Amino acid sequence: MATPRLLIPGLYELTLPMPLTSVNVFFLLTAEGVTLIDTGYPDHGAGVLAGLTALGRTPAEVKHIIVTHHHVDHAGNLAVLQRYTQAQIWMHPADADLVAQGQCLRPTLHGSPGLFNRLAFSLARMLLPRTIQPARVDHLIADNETIPVAG
Template identity: 40%
Template sequence: MAVVLAVTALLVIPKWKAAINNGGQMPREPFRIAGNLYYVGTRDVTSFLLTGPAGHVLIDGGYPGTAPMILQNIATLGFHITDVKILLNSHGHFDHAGGLAALQQASGAQLWVSTGDADMVSSGGASPRNVAPLNWLVYIGLMKYPVPRVNHQFRDGAQISLGPIHLTAHVTAGHTPGCTTWAFPVQDGNRELLAVIVGSLSLPMPACLFDWKYDAALRHELERSFVMLRSLPADIYLSSHARPFSLKRKFEERTTANDPVASFIDRTGYLEDITKAEAAFRKALKEQQQ
């Protein structure tokens, strides 16, 4: 039996790893959201490009297998990957940090990662504070990703600038120890809009799996994150995944609207999603306590 299991693992694991290398992601047409802010990600896992005269900033690297899609999207828009000077990350999971190494190699950019997620990114997905089942998948190679070079670490509230581009890092921990929400002004015509890219508000792991528990530190991180996010005067609501901010619908709306930016100005949806995420957390916590 042990031999059969070993042989099965040897046959299945490489195929599984190949299948999850890009998470089934499909290309999405890149486009300008507002001002100097562009969408360059895939159908579901997002990446954003901020352009400027001193160079560009690229936020999130997608899966290991989707880096070529991001590179192609940047080129399709008429920009050069070598003009990307700063790489940023929402959090250190496989589907958002997996392509950073390839993007860094292509661009030569400096990578900034939060202190809380730096060990995860610099180890290809592992971290002592990561959820145990995810670490197990990393250790057997299924969710380990190519390791980028972390050039700089930052803490909550850090300001990162490149010429006229100015971003503020808000560490909204919970999904990962250093999960980061990025906020930055975008000048669109005669209006200045605050764009907010939420790192992730989903729970690290369903409480029913592996008898996993929310400890006091994690509860505190999540509760703090909900309060902090509500305090941001977000105009343009974005996220590390497309579905939370309804990218497909908003993209379709912009093609027929008199004001293409208007569909992405969605403070109501932003606040509603924070409320939904907090309700899911409270429900899981209540089930755990029972």
């Protein structure tokens, strides 16, 4: 199992596997508790919890989960981690509605620009899940809003 890597004092990065690549989850440790940034690919919740344990922290210490966007590699474990931690969930409203419905792909009306992007998007649509376990979002983050974490 991967161990979180110290980036700067109080901020750790955990790299988790996903098909064809990997994804990072971040732990922000403060006196108030732990803030988790993103949750990783589905079925890797145990890896996130193991990373938390490796840092000497417990699920009860996770006070906030910030999800940067709704894609499967960022919100995939949100529902599971929400149950284990009882943390408050923060997300932009454009993505929060999709996560509440269990969606991790936004319907698109146009293709990605460039041949490589079109091929990568097509491959991702074939290999990656289109749904995740629905999850509750407690706080909708507005543009230019400051999230009250770490001062």
